[in-house]
Amino acid sequence: NAGVMQNPRHLVRRRGQEARLRCSPMKGHSHVYWYRQLPEEGLKFMVYLQKENIIDESGMPKERFSAEFPKEGPSILRIQQVVRGDSAAYFCASSPPTGGQETQYFGPGTRLLVL
Amino acid sequence: AQSVSQHNHHVILSEAASLELGCNYSYGGTVNLFWYVQYPGQHLQLLLKYFSGDPLVKGIKGFEAEFIKSKFSFNLRKPSVQWSDTAEYFCAVNPTGNMLTFGGGTRLMVKP
Numbered sequence A: 001n002a003g004v005m006q007n008p009r010h011l012v013r014r015r016g017q018e019a020r021l022r023c024s025p026m027k028g029h030s031h032v033y034w035y036r037q038l039p040e041e042g043l044k045f046m047v048y049l050q051k052e053n054i055i056d057e058s059g060m061p062k063e064r065f066s067a068e069f070p071k072e073g074p075s076i077l078r079i080q081q082v083v084r085g086d087s088a089a090y091f092c093a094s095s096p097p098t099g100g101q102e103t104q105y106f107g108p109g110t111r112l113l114v115l
Numbered sequence B: 001a002q003s004v005s006q007h008n009h010h011v012i013l014s015e016a017a018s019l020e021l022g023c024n025y026s027y028g029g030t031v032n033l034f035w036y037v038q039y040p041g042q043h044l045q046l047l048l049k050y051f052s053g054d055p056l057v058k059g060i061k062g063f064e065a066e067f068i069k070s071k072f073s074f075n076l077r078k079p080s081v082q083w084s085d086t087a088e089y090f091c092a093v094n095p096t097g098n099m100l101t102f103g104g105g106t107r108l109m110v111k112p
Helices: none
Strands: A003-008 A010-013 A019-024 A031-037 A043-050 A052-057 A065-068 A074-080 A086-093 A110-114 B003-005 B011-015 B019-020 B024-028 B032-038 B045-050 B056-058 B064-067 B075-077 B087-094 B106-111
Touching: A003 B032, A010 A019, A010 A052, A019 A086, A043 A065, A043 A074, A074 A086, A086 B019, A086 B075, B003 B087, B011 B019, B019 B106, B024 B075, B032 B056, B032 B075, B045 B056, B045 B064, B075 B087
Parallel strands: A010 A110, B011 B106
Antiparallel strands: A003 A019, A019 A074, A031 A043, A031 A086, A043 A052, A065 A074, A086 A110, B003 B024, B019 B075, B032 B045, B032 B087, B056 B064, B064 B075, B087 B106
16 A cells, blocks of 8 residues: 655756646545645645645745646646745645544655755 | 644653653644654654544554643653654644644654
């Protein structure tokens, strides 16, 4: 039973480029969460998605960041025109659709470095 | 907005010492509580969780945590640490069933 998969594990971008981070949830999980961990800080919630729906994006920066979880395929976190401050580890978590008390299981993360 | 505080940012212990990591949260309603561990170079793994019932929760690898509602605390404990427990530990709360709010983390180093 594969866990949460994220790719790439490491991503290097120059300022102004686009970064696409992918997350495949655990089998049977239909809820996906994205978190960002800045250096020397804890994880901060970004967005919560279900298939084809954004449920809560209260933690997403208003500009340049977007997320989707299509009916088929992985969830994508997209960062346009990256800046140095976007350098961080981005973690995806998934949970089953049990409603209410859900444990989130985390992927290995994507470490983004913006030069 | 809810917040989670972990008082110790860095802890250094010798093997066989006892461990207690503090976690306090600010939220007045019912919460779900979690401790996650991140070993060097690895992803977050769930250590233990509290949803309801017995406030003393036992997790993997000999860890336990006690939920004290009156103190808004969920401290993590282990009677005797090992070198392999060297990791970063995160407390998290989940009041709504959606997003997790994490504490800043505690880096534990266990000296052999």
